Ligand SMILES: NC(=O)c1ccc[n+]([C@@H]2O[C@H](COP(=O)([O-])OP(=O)(O)OC[C@H]3O[C@@H](n4cnc5c(N)ncnc54)[C@H](O)[C@@H]3O)[C@@H](O)[C@H]2O)c1
């Protein structure tokens with residue numbers, strides 16, 4: 001069985017690398033010529049722990065190939081995974097134009113029965129519409145070929161994408177075709193052997209499971225973040241509150257870490273898309289709407305916290321602030337919808353100078369935030385960013401930020417404020433002694 005993947009980003013590339021490591025012949029296709037060239041040269045265009053090694057093995061074994069040709073990937077493959085982006089449109093709905101392009105290409109080049117697997121996150125109803133659209137295109141072209149469509153949402157987390165793809169929490173397969181179901185069972189044979197939970201549903205349910213999961217996690221984060229703001233005012237400690245709540249296994253301790261607000265390429269867009277799905281079905285989803293609003297408020301609260309501590313006569317003019325971490329979470333180079341950007345913009349607006357350092361996110365930041373390139377100073381290390389600064393703002397909990405000669409860092413600074421927006425150092429005596437220390441959700 002040959003597998004094709006259309007869209008070679010965080011999901012498509014990781015999935016391609018993992019499936020080829022199981023011995024499948026996989027072709028990954030992308031419209032981004034530079035990305036494919038990079039991959040053909042044996043380099044990963046993204047930072048994801050364990051990925052480069054996996055790619056190297058599959059390339060060496062000849063199981064993984066990369067192409068920009070839709071014709072090649074479609075005609076060579078029995079199963080075609082769609083892993084293109086489904087970003088948010090202005091109105092919050094999902095932009096399905098990349099998915100439409102792929103379907104049109106499949107209709108053009110189809111040369112036999114295909115199983116089309118929707119891995120991209122798509123609003124409920126999309127997979128069924130894909131099946132109908134493809135049927136119409138094939139009928140118009142008087143084609144005898146046919147395809148089955150499966151919704152098989154992806155739940156991997158960035159920074160842990162390889163381990164998550166190798167060992168997923170669950171596999172959801174939405175299909176009404178027994179042939180397609182068998183095909184997916186063959187592809188996920190390894191997971192079946194390892195007793196990964198499988199759930200078979202219809203197309204709509206599978207699509208909803210993806211949005212429901214991300215929305216629920218976003219709600220959990222906004223819930224704890226709101227309580228963190230109150231805790232600061234009443235002398236309670238949010239980390240202990242989360243621990244205490246999490247001891248109840250109905251609540252679970254996961255996703256209760258207070259911080260600057262959630263970000264990334266999924267939660268912000270998927271919660272918005274979920275609202276849009278609700279609206280299109282005459283349902284106002286109050287809880288998700290509130291989670292989004294609380295997330296926006298959380299980022300503003302972080303800016304206020306910094307500004308209240310540092311501003312003189314209502315301005316940050318003349319203050320230099322070191323930002324540690326740009327990526328939306330550790331172990332990724334991805335800065336899409338990173339809270340760091342909102343906070344940097346807020347500080348710049350109030351007149352501050354901003355020095356930044358991120359172990360992996362700086363190249364993307366320079367590219368994606370190019371309008372701000374003359375206002376953001378990119379530094380060689382976190383220590384360099386702190387030199388002559390009035391404050392450090394820790395945005396992302398990269399492991400390397402943990403171990404420092406804190407007295408030395410403090411000595412090179414002009415001020416001594418330390419805003420730990422990830423609560424990395426709440427119990428670190430040295431950091432608390434050395435700096436005027438601010439955390440999230442405790443005093
Ligand atoms: N990033 C994650 O952690 C994650 C996890 C689960 C699900 N998802 C979902 O998976 C999908 C992909 O996300 P991603 O983060 O990998 O996106 P990405 O932006 O990293 O990658 C998408 C790729 O698709 C390519 N592309 C666009 N049009 C194409 C076409 N017509 N043919 C071939 N390639 C095309 C782009 O060039 C890009 O390389 C989204 O729907 C996302 O919501 C993402």
Ligand SMILES: O=c1ccn([C@@H]2O[C@H](COP(=O)(O)OP(=O)(O)O[C@H]3O[C@H](CO)[C@@H](O)[C@H](O)[C@H]3O)[C@@H](O)[C@H]2O)c(=O)[nH]1
Pocket residue numbers: 121154155156157158159214217221254255256257258259260261262263264265266267328329
């Ligand atoms: O207790 C927590 C947990 C997470 N976050 C933040 O939430 C965001 C998202 O984190 P995480 O879920 O770990 O990262 P993603 O890689 O975006 O993964 C989410 O989004 C993916 C794309 O849909 C899904 O596949 C995953 O299952 C889902 O966890 C980040 O900004 C985190 O800092 C918190 O603030 N507190």
